[in-house]
Amino acid sequence: MDRRPPTRVSNLRVDWSDPELESLLRRSESWRLDNRGGFAPQGVQLYMGWSGSVGRSATLVWERDKSVVVETNFPIGTGEHVRIDKHLGESIRSLWGVVAEGREGSRDEDRANGLHFYWLHVK
Structure with missing residues (x-):
């Protein structure tokens, strides 16, 4: 059962050449989304290859359904x-x-600590 309220779609037109909109878009060009604040990081062991026997320390920074993001220093x-x-x-x-x-x-x-972030599809 869908409990979400119905959404309304309007037919408003956007004037992409409006100077105020252009100014806003220029100011936001360099913005980057960073979702690390919404998930409590967890220390994990990461093994390269499914039969890997030597684990390396990593941090699980996000997890949902069949996707995870890990932070490593390698x-x-x-x-x-x-x-x-x-x-x-x-x-x-x-x-x-x-x-x-x-x-x-x-x-x-991140750069000072040599951190890398990886999006994984979980099987």
Whole structure:
């Protein structure tokens, strides 16, 4: 059952050449979205390859459905298969995924600490 209120669609036209709108768009060109504030980071062990036996410390910074984002201080290649072990009290939960995309951190402290961020599709 859908409990969302109905949305209203209007037929307002946008004047993209309006000087105020152009000014706003110019000021916002360099903005970058950073969603790290909405999820409590969790220390994890990351294993390269699904049969990897040596884990490296990483941080799980976001998780939803079949996607996770991890922060590392080492590079990982796009398409790399990884296993992530999360500690849940006395037990460990393993996530199996593939690196879909990665980038170096964009904050000053990210660059100073050599941080990389990777979006993983979880199997």
